[in-house]
Amino acid sequence: MKIKSYFARTVEDAMALARQELGPDAMLVNSRKAAPEARSLGEYEVVFAADPAPLPAPRPAEAGPASGERLSKEVAELKRELEGMRRALTRSAFAPSQWMSSSPDLSEAYAALTANEVAPDLAREIVQSAAVRAAGPRRPVSGGPARQDGEALQRALAEELESRITAEPLLGRGETRPRIVALAGPPGCGKTTTLVKLAVNYGLAARRPVLLLSMDTYRVAAAEQLRSYAAILGVGFHVIETTGALAQAIEENRGKDLIFIDTPGFGFGDMDHAAPLARFLAARGDIDTQLVLSCSMKSADLTRMVDSFASFQPQRLLFTKLDETGSFGPILNEAARTGKPLSFFGAGQRIPEDLETASRRRVSELVLAGHSVRALSAA
Numbered sequence: 001m002k003i004k005s006y007f008a009r010t011v012e013d014a015m016a017l018a019r020q021e022l023g024p025d026a027m028l029v030n031s032r033k034a035a036p037e038a039r040s041l042g043e044y045e046v047v048f049a050a051d052p053a054p055l056p057a058p059r060p061a062e063a064g065p066a067s068g069e070r071l072s073k074e075v076a077e078l079k080r081e082l083e084g085m086r087r088a089l090t091r092s093a094f095a096p097s098q099w100m101s102s103s104p105d106l107s108e109a110y111a112a113l114t115a116n117e118v119a120p121d122l123a124r125e126i127v128q129s130a131a132v133r134a135a136g137p138r139r140p141v142s143g144g145p146a147r148q149d150g151e152a153l154q155r156a157l158a159e160e161l162e163s164r165i166t167a168e169p170l171l172g173r174g175e176t177r178p179r180i181v182a183l184a185g186p187p188g189c190g191k192t193t194t195l196v197k198l199a200v201n202y203g204l205a206a207r208r209p210v211l212l213l214s215m216d217t218y219r220v221a222a223a224e225q226l227r228s229y230a231a232i233l234g235v236g237f238h239v240i241e242t243t244g245a246l247a248q249a250i251e252e253n254r255g256k257d258l259i260f261i262d263t264p265g266f267g268f269g270d271m272d273h274a275a276p277l278a279r280f281l282a283a284r285g286d287i288d289t290q291l292v293l294s295c296s297m298k299s300a301d302l303t304r305m306v307d308s309f310a311s312f313q314p315q316r317l318l319f320t321k322l323d324e325t326g327s328f329g330p331i332l333n334e335a336a337r338t339g340k341p342l343s344f345f346g347a348g349q350r351i352p353e354d355l356e357t358a359s360r361r362r363v364s365e366l367v368l369a370g371h372s373v374r375a376l377s378a379a
């Protein structure tokens with residue numbers, strides 16, 4: 001037997017070359033994308049085996065329908081094979097690494113995280129680090145037992161997850177008074193609702209003098225919503241049209257303890273209008289700008305939204321509508337990606353009850369909820 005490779009731009013061409021030289025009885029051994037060093041010869045390589053004395057190239061008369069049929073059969077077979085290879089490659093590129101798929105606990109944990117919309121890269125990182133952490137110093141993961149200690153792994157997952165985020169359920173920056181908080185974010189994400197919740201819980205409930213300022217003068221009646229709340233709560237309220245007026249209002253209310261600034265919702269298309277306010281807030285070292293984000297947003301849109309609010313230089317991320325979703329991965333994704341602390345969570349429409357302080361523990365509970373490695377192991 002003689003083994004010979006043929007290179008060409010396509011598999012079909014390479015096979016035609018081989019058949020021409022070796023005749024119809026040569027056997028196809030392998031076909032693949034050419035190795036990089038052989039790429040100059042052709043994109044694809046087919047390997048044929050034939051008897052040592054190569055048969056003469058078939059004369060046109062012999063290359064009749066029979067050999068043509070055979071060729072196309074082989075090509076069809078090759079195509080199937082290539083498709084199989086492509087699928088296998090795709091699977092291994094997106095699947096967790098080898099050792100992860102060798103451990104049911106780890107792959108279950110990875111699946112649970114990604115099902116909760118944790119970004120695949122982050123999920124992989126967390127599971128891998130958790131596996132190392134759970135294995136402890138004397139039990140390296142590679143070649144270790146396929147089945148982890150379920151409880152240790154569960155704990156390690158939470159620890160790894162929590163180590164990637166921070167929480168600061170705070171209002172204002174540092175110790176300076178008044179504490180000034182601006183809530184920014186897309187339309188309908190819950191800025192006004194959350195502002196009132198915060199004003200009640202941290203202002204009125206603590207008997208601290210509060211002032212509410214609304215800059216939401218774009219939409220009809222938007223400021224009126226806050227005006228009525230201010231009236232009900234009996235706190236000061238002003239509608240502010242410009243950043244200059246905002247600076248002045250802050251100056252005139254230095255005696256207050258808490259100043260909340262409600263801002264218009266800016267969507268992807270409105271960012272040009274947002275520029276003056278974004279510049280103002282970014283430049284004010286005394287204003288705590290919190291970016292309000294709804295958990296019910298699709299995670300890709302959420303990421304885009306966070307990026308488009310970068311010019312506001314928000315101090316913290318505030319997630320709302322936790323009650324409207326079952327997938328909490330995006331909270332983790334954005335907190336880990338931006339490195340910004342999480343401040344508060346809105347978890348319902350009721351004012352002021354549906355407000356929570358953010359904590360790392362809460363996030364890991366939400367993200368890992370329903371996932372217990374132990375339970376899965378026992379199953």
Ligand SMILES: Nc1nc2c(ncn2[C@@H]2O[C@H](COP(=O)(O)OP(=O)(O)O)[C@@H](O)[C@H]2O)c(=O)[nH]1
Pocket residue numbers: 185186187188189190191192193194265320321322323324345346347348349354
């Ligand atoms: N389910 C739920 N709804 C919320 C939450 N926060 C705000 N909302 C609702 O979302 C809608 C828009 O809220 P609003 O505060 O006006 O959003 P804004 O445009 O960002 O000021 C209102 O119907 C709110 O009641 C929350 O945490 N959960």
Ligand SMILES: [Mg+2]
Pocket residue numbers: 191192193216222262
């Ligand atoms: Mg509003």
